Amino acid sequence: MRINLHTLFPDYELLDCGNLAKLERFGDIILIRPEITANNKPALNIREWHKLAHAEFIEQTKNTGNWKSLKTVPATWNIGYNNYGINLIAELSLTNTKHIGIFPEQVLNWKYIAKIGNEIINNNFLNLFGYTGLSSIAAASFYDKVTHIDSIKKIITWTQRNAELSGNKNIRCITEDAQKFVLREIKRKTKYQGIILDPPTIGKGAKNEKWIFEDNIDDLLISLKNILDKKSFVILNFYSHTITEKFVHRLILTYFRDFNIDFCDRIYGESNTGNTIDHGYFIRLKR
Numbered sequence: 001m002r003i004n005l006h007t008l009f010p011d012y013e014l015l016d017c018g019n020l021a022k023l024e025r026f027g028d029i030i031l032i033r034p035e036i037t038a039n040n041k042p043a044l045n046i047r048e049w050h051k052l053a054h055a056e057f058i059e060q061t062k063n064t065g066n067w068k069s070l071k072t073v074p075a076t077w078n079i080g081y082n083n084y085g086i087n088l089i090a091e092l093s094l095t096n097t098k099h100i101g102i103f104p105e106q107v108l109n110w111k112y113i114a115k116i117g118n119e120i121i122n123n124n125f126l127n128l129f130g131y132t133g134l135s136s137i138a139a140a141s142f143y144d145k146v147t148h149i150d151s152i153k154k155i156i157t158w159t160q161r162n163a164e165l166s167g168n169k170n171i172r173c174i175t176e177d178a179q180k181f182v183l184r185e186i187k188r189k190t191k192y193q194g195i196i197l198d199p200p201t202i203g204k205g206a207k208n209e210k211w212i213f214e215d216n217i218d219d220l221l222i223s224l225k226n227i228l229d230k231k232s233f234v235i236l237n238f239y240s241h242t243i244t245e246k247f248v249h250r251l252i253l254t255y256f257r258d259f260n261i262d263f264c265d266r267i268y269g270e271s272n273t274g275n276t277i278d279h280g281y282f283i284r285l286k287r
């Protein structure tokens with residue numbers, strides 16, 4: 001499915017993409033970042049990109065590098081999202097991993113979180129690999145308890161700042177390896193009515209536990225089954241562009257046979273000029 005995220009998220013815009021890069025607006029700031037799935041020809045030329053952009057990320061090693069300044073960029077700036085009863089403020093800043101504190105395609109999940117949140121009572125929501133907490137903040141308006149897990153302390157502090165800016169106090173933030181946390185919840189017999197996970201292709205737990213998507217996702221999904229309540233939902237995001245439909249179907253049929261598929265599709269983010277980038281698979285399951 002193709003979608004221009006700007007239609008759902010006024011503070012975000014994919015202005016153009018192509019030649020393995022993307023030109024995006026986050027509030028008042030326009031950035032150029034590498035994008036491996038932008039394999040078409042951009043509509044605007046690089047001089048026009050440079051005229052518009054405030055900074056460009058120059059990759060040095062895979063996913064690390066530094067920002068070349070083209071105009072003044074503040075150390076941090078905020079953008080907001082207000083819709084479906086969700087009011088969130090995200091603090092953004094340029095980091096040396098090319099990420100800036102938001103994965104704007106997550107907006108597609110926030111509407112679903114709000115809708116289901118309104119249907120389920122007595123609820124416990126879990127966000128694994130939660131990054132700077134925007135899906136946790138979206139959930140906090142609807143769920144009694146929200147638990148947010150990420151393995152990096154600095155990212156958890158960032159989440160707490162976003163939660164404070166957004167006026168949310170009911171998010172439990174934990175610096176922990178996702179799989180270890182779920183195993184502990186199984187022992188404690190905790191049940192969740194809603195779980196979202198957005199695992200990276202390669203990651204690291206809080207104690208340097210190795211996370212390799214292809215090797216570890218099966219074990220994590222087996223564990224998740226034990227903490228999902230009888231009436232519950234799961235949102236899975238698999239954004240590695242090498243993931244195939246066959247792989248996704250195998251995971252759903254193996255671990256979520258008793259769930260209904262509310263949504264399962266590969267999402268292509270459309271720029272204002274009609275070019276697209278690949279955001280990977282978005283899967284929503286409910287029973």
Ligand SMILES: C[S@@+](CC[C@H](N)C(=O)[O-])C[C@H]1O[C@@H](n2cnc3c(N)ncnc32)[C@H](O)[C@@H]1O
Nearest residue numbers: 106129130131150151177178198203204205211
């Ligand atoms: C792609 S980001 C998730 C984006 C997020 N869902 C959002 O909406 O913004 C992946 C996150 O997983 C975290 N991470 C990587 N390996 C981890 C692990 N083993 N356990 C917990 N978190 C991990 C990283 O620190 C990073 O913040």
